Amino acid sequence: MEGTNRETGVYEVNGSKEGPTAVVIGGMHGNEVNGYRVAANATNWELDAGRLLVIPLANIVAIERNSRRGPDGDLNRLFPSGQKPESALARAIWGVVKDTDPDVVIDLHRSRGLFNTHRRWIGQVLLLTEAHGERAIDTAEYVIDYMNENHVPRTMRFHRFTMADIHDTDRDTGMLIQKVQRDIGALGFLIESTEFLLDLETQLRWTTTITEQLLDQNGIQRTA
Numbered sequence: 001m002e003g004t005n006r007e008t009g010v011y012e013v014n015g016s017k018e019g020p021t022a023v024v025i026g027g028m029h030g031n032e033v034n035g036y037r038v039a040a041n042a043t044n045w046e047l048d049a050g051r052l053l054v055i056p057l058a059n060i061v062a063i064e065r066n067s068r069r070g071p072d073g074d075l076n077r078l079f080p081s082g083q084k085p086e087s088a089l090a091r092a093i094w095g096v097v098k099d100t101d102p103d104v105v106i107d108l109h110r111s112r113g114l115f116n117t118h119r120r121w122i123g124q125v126l127l128l129t130e131a132h133g134e135r136a137i138d139t140a141e142y143v144i145d146y147m148n149e150n151h152v153p154r155t156m157r158f159h160r161f162t163m164a165d166i167h168d169t170d171r172d173t174g175m176l177i178q179k180v181q182r183d184i185g186a187l188g189f190l191i192e193s194t195e196f197l198l199d200l201e202t203q204l205r206w207t208t209t210i211t212e213q214l215l216d217q218n219g220i221q222r223t224a
Helices: 033-042 060-065 088-100 133-150 176-184 200-217
Strands: 011-014 017-025 049-055 104-111 125-128 162-165 187-194
Touching (some): 033 104, 033 200, 088 176, 104 200, 125 133, 133 162, 133 187, 133 200
Parallel strands (some): 017 049, 017 104, 104 187, 125 162
């Protein structure tokens, strides 16, 4: 989207050795601050191996407005599997993802409530698609166990992370991680933290740690 008000940066971080390729995306929804701030920080990470492509401010107009939706509506519903993305911005993002040929894609989000506690919200969830298979499930289970054992206080049992399939929610159409899995066969994870009873610093810390752990489990270790 060069030369338009939707132009945004794409950053590449390379490890000292060859390895897998990952894409991290933040700011798909403009009012989910933790996602785009963690993604922006990731542009300065150092890696032991592999390649990390980061789109920190995916929906720049929505971010500037502090709004979930941009001019074309909900950006994370514009990626139908097996079809062309439904807006110019979605097509540009998909072009970057596809050309990168990633092994894994991580999409960073934030909910207002808690999954299975507040009816409308899916916070504290690591979201997968229905066809990701045993490797993705094992990865998600490891990361969730790590977070719950090492980062979520025992007094905050309602904030324990869980894994969910997209079809366990009402958000099962046109999401980027579905298209990633179905169209190019890469692993896709959506991190959905919550702002419910959490300050922004904790949201940032937890989202950062989950992202690091997902990358590490896919052969890309952050060193600094």
